[in-house]
Amino acid sequence: MKSKSSKSIKIAMIAAASSVLMTSAFAASIDGTTNVRIGGKVQSVDTATHSVTVINAQGVTESFQVGPNIPNLDKLKAGTAVYGTTARPVRLTVLESSRLAAVPTQDGRETVAQVTSVDSQRGSVTLRDTQGAELTVQANSPGAVAAVVPGTRVLVNAVNPAAPASGQVPR
Known part of the structure; x- marks a missing residue:
């Protein structure tokens, strides 16, 4: 009888250990968003969709949506310098020492x-x-940051920087 009980304990310990391993694997990365400042020169404006395409200082083209509260969007001309803030998705991967x-x-x-x-x-x-x-990152799942402590090193990955983002173009 004793061997059955020790076998049950071993099975329970293995299950608990694998659960801990799975939990720590998921806790090793955090998906979230961060606000970034973007800007450049206007390449085009689509007033129907409130979309503005700019070319930034590095020569990269970015498109983003502007809010309906932006006045005179139809008067925004190609070559005009604009800037704004937009939310971008990021993934933080906790680096082992x-x-x-x-x-x-x-x-x-x-x-x-x-x-x-x-x-x-x-x-x-x-x-x-x-x-x-x-840089401040807002986790998609707030509990994901509970185990992170100051001093932890992370790899910050811009999940899809080429995707259109939501932002604003100031007047």
Whole structure:
């Protein structure tokens, strides 16, 4: 009888261990959004869809939606310098201390940053990248940041930077 009970305990321990492993695997990345400042020179304006296409300083074309509250959108001409703020999706991947060789990509889609603060109640983390720039990420699932502590290194991945985003174009 004793062997059946120890066998049950072993099975329960294996199940619990695999559950912990699965939980930590999911906790290793956090999906969220961050606000970024974008700008450039107007390439085109579609007043029907409230869409503006700009070419930024790096020569990259970006399209984004502007709100219906933007006046005189029909008067915005090609070549006009504009700027705005838009929400962009990001994925944070917690780096293990043994993964010291994480390097930012040259296209800017990935960068390494360090967590400077965590707001567990709001589900947000503030990061500082290797250049000193700060970035706040709002987690899609607020509980995802509960286990993150200041000092943690993360790989920041711009999930799909080429996708149209929502933003505003100031007058």
